[in-house]
Amino acid sequence: MKKIFVQDKATFKTTARTYTDAGFLMVPGRVSKTGTQKYLRKELGLDGDPNAPVTVYRPADEVFNADSLASFDGADVTVLHPGELVNAKNYRKTSVGLIRGAGRPDGDFVVADLIVKDADAIKMIEERGFVELSAGYTAEYEPAKGTTDDGTEYDYIQRNIRINHPALLPAGAARAGRQARIFDNQPKGNTMTKVTLDNGRSVEIQDEATAALVSDHIDRLIKQIADAQAELDKRQATIDGQAEQITKLQAATADDQITARLKAVTDARARAEKVAPGVTFDSIDPVEIQRQALAKARPTTDWVGKSEAYVQAAFDMAFDQAETTDAHAEQKRKLAEDGAKAIKEQPKPAYDSYAARFTQAKE
Known part of the structure; x- marks a missing residue:
């Protein structure tokens, strides 16, 4: 399975804001969620149309996995996503705080305790409503089509989730839909x-x-x-x-259809008699009649599995051969009759001499 960095989005309810003596904001947040999420294929590095959506299932046993929850501890907080994982090279430019402690299940969500240290980031939360969260993490995607308990179909299962950072987002940017909203961004009113x-x-x-x-x-x-x-x-x-x-x-x-079908069956039977004289036909389907005739004329071939086009082509060839054979036989018969007639018409002595040669009679 390929490990891909993606950004998932949920929301947190700011009902427990506290401030330290140093002015840091401490607040719990809902950072991750179970269930299904839609992604574009390009977000997961999948082949095909990069803008085609796929549905990914995040099962509870993966989201609430002990190792996954432990990865929240110490993860950096950012404002918006840095476009890549937070690392030693971009840390000073991206981090505005951190998560203290492991994540913990809360219904369908994972809740974590955020400490926002940067004054500008705190101001964006308080004055500009950057209170939605989007988790940046790595995960593995297992191709597996299925259906969740609520009837949602999915294409992949997300496994081995490891949190890198939660990003603060403005209202309306959450992937999780209308649940990903600001609940209490003005505690005093x-x-x-x-x-x-x-x-x-x-x-x-x-x-x-x-x-x-x-x-x-x-x-x-x-x-x-x-x-x-x-x-x-x-x-x-x-x-x-x-x-x-x-x-x-x-x-x-319809009448004309019935007439046409009767003619087709009659013609097929007449032609089949040429190919396989004396065969008994128990079908009124022209193609099946052809199969039965071929089965008798050429029994070494399995005609049942042959296509209609193949049967018709083979039948036409067999019929042409039968016609040719009949024509040759008729030609020989006529030649014999003509020869006998010519001999009978000759003078009697010549005829008698001719007949004697065949009967071994002495002249």
Whole structure:
């Protein structure tokens, strides 16, 4: 399996902000999440259309693996992604803090304790709403198509996840959808969150956690409707195909079709009698009649497995040979009759002499 560096996104709820005497911000964050995520093929280094999406499954036993959770401890915090793993060469330019301690499971998420030390980064959190998190990590991708418990199909399974850094992102940048949102970026006051319903109308909800739940519920309903419509479309396609088949069958039973088919069967039987005289035919399918004739005329060949085109070509050749043989036999018969007639018409002595040679009679 190839190890690839990717960036995954979730969100954290800033309800436990504390500041040290040195002015550092200490806050827990939801950094990683189980379930499925969509990626572009180019993000995972896969062949094919680089912009084609693939679905990756992050099973709980991998996300909550002890070694994976331990990799959170000491991971650097960045503002946005540096475009590569944080390392000794870019550390001074990218790191604005770190994670203290290992990650820990929290429902579908992994929660970690962040310490943000850079004053500008703290200001971006407080004033510009950089409160969403995106995990930068390495992982291995196992090609494995399957379906999760909630019915989501996936193409790969993510394994051996190792965290390199969490990046602070502005609102709306999270990969995890509407759950990846700011919950409490203004601890001293309440904020109103606008939720767009499936009918297009927008309402404002004061509690952001409730707003997230409402939005997620609407998303699930929309997905259920889309899945139901897809199933209806699939069934309609089946019905349309059956209707087309019925139309073809009806056309095949029309008078002119019946007449044409009877002629085809009659012609096939007549020609087959030439190829295999005396054979009994138990089919009204011209091709099957040809197979039966060939099976008698050339029994060493397995005609059952041959294609229609092959059978028809072989039958035509056999028929032509039979016609040629019959023509030669008729030609010889006529020559014999003509010869006998010519001899009978000669003067009697000559005829008697000719006959005596065959009967060994003495003149």
